[in-house]
Amino acid sequence: MSTTALVAEHSPAPATGTLIADAPAMTGRHLQRLRASPGILILTQTMPITMLLFFGYVFGSALAVPGQEYRAFLVPGLVAATAANGLMIGMFAAAQDCDRGVMDRLRTLPMSRAAVPLGANTADLLTTAVGFVPLMLAGLAAGWRVEGGWAGALGAFGLLLLFRFATSWVGYFLGLLVRKEEAAGQLGSATFVLPLLSSAYVPTDDQPGWLRTVTEWNPISAMATATRDLFGNAAPAADAAWPVAHPVAGTLAWCAVMLLVFVPLTVRRYTRGGT
Known part of the structure; x- marks a missing residue:
């Protein structure tokens, strides 16, 4: 194949499609891919339950x-x-789509430039919403209860999905940057430390001053505290950093920042491809 043909094959087609028409098609593509690879879906859905059993029963007796x-x-x-x-x-x-050449082929289609990342992140949002159900059922079996009323619980559920949607845009942008499946896997495993540097698993009250500042400004701490507050499990600490002292507002602020920054960056990066 000539150089001219190669360039023509992978050059972006005019974005003649509309976001409303193209995004559902991309969402369906990612849902079909999950259906074809159920192992990934099963792993991502069962891992939180495994963590619940591990932290709740192995470490639970040592943590107060x-x-x-x-x-x-x-x-x-x-x-x-x-x-x-x-x-x-x-x-x-x-990164998987970039590494396998799928992203270059999608860019040659006459569709909205925002449809591909939006479809991927919407598909992830839908599977996450379904995946929360067995995790919460496992939590109920372990002794956790919704104590703040169902209105607060629904608010917590909605806030969790918004936070998931915002973080998936950040991740998608990083995947477009690294472009390699192996590199994304290595970098993704490093993100495991982020919940450990938050109040997701342990309280921050007794931490050293500098470490408490880091953990309380971690967006996951605001989300965890907001979830506990809305479920009626614990009140936010008054002497904490602002995102944790006002966890619902703090989480909404973090989500707004992530979406305002990374949605346009992601669309621009996808449009440019590997350049």
């Missing part, structure tokens, strides 16, 4: 939360950490 049973503290934090896992999933999905 003042005035609260540890598993009641753990479950909302674990759900928040699962929402933050959109960072790793989005990064791996984008």
Whole structure:
């Protein structure tokens, strides 16, 4: 094949499609891919339950939360950490498509430039919403209870999905940057430390001053505290950093920042391809 033909094959086609028409098609593509690779879906859905059993029963007896049973503290934090896992999933999905040449072929189609990342992140959002159900059922079996009313629980569920959606855009942008499936896997495994540097698994009250500042400004801490607050499991600490002292507002602020910054960056990076 000549150089001119290669350039023509992988050069972007005019974006003549519309986002409303193209994004559902891309969402369906990613859902079909999950259907064809159920192992990935099973792993991502069962890992949080494994973490619940590990932290709740292996470490639970050694961890104490003042005035609260540890598993009641753990479950909302674990759900928040699962929402933050959109960072790793989005990064791996984008890098996999780049590495296998799928992204270059999609760019040659006459469709909206935002449809590909939006479809991928919407598919992830739908599977996450379904995946929260067995995790919460496992939490109920472990002794966790919704104590703040179902209105608060629905608010927590909606906030968790918004946080997942925002972090998946961050991950998708990073995946477009690294472009290699292996590199994304290595970088994604490093994101495992982010929930550990938050209040998802342990309280921050007794941490050294510098470490407490780091953990409380971690967006996962705001999400975990907001989840506990809305579920009625614990009140936010008044002397904490602003995102944790006002966890719902803090989480909404973090989501707004991530979406305002990374949605346009992701669309621009996808349009440019590997250049």
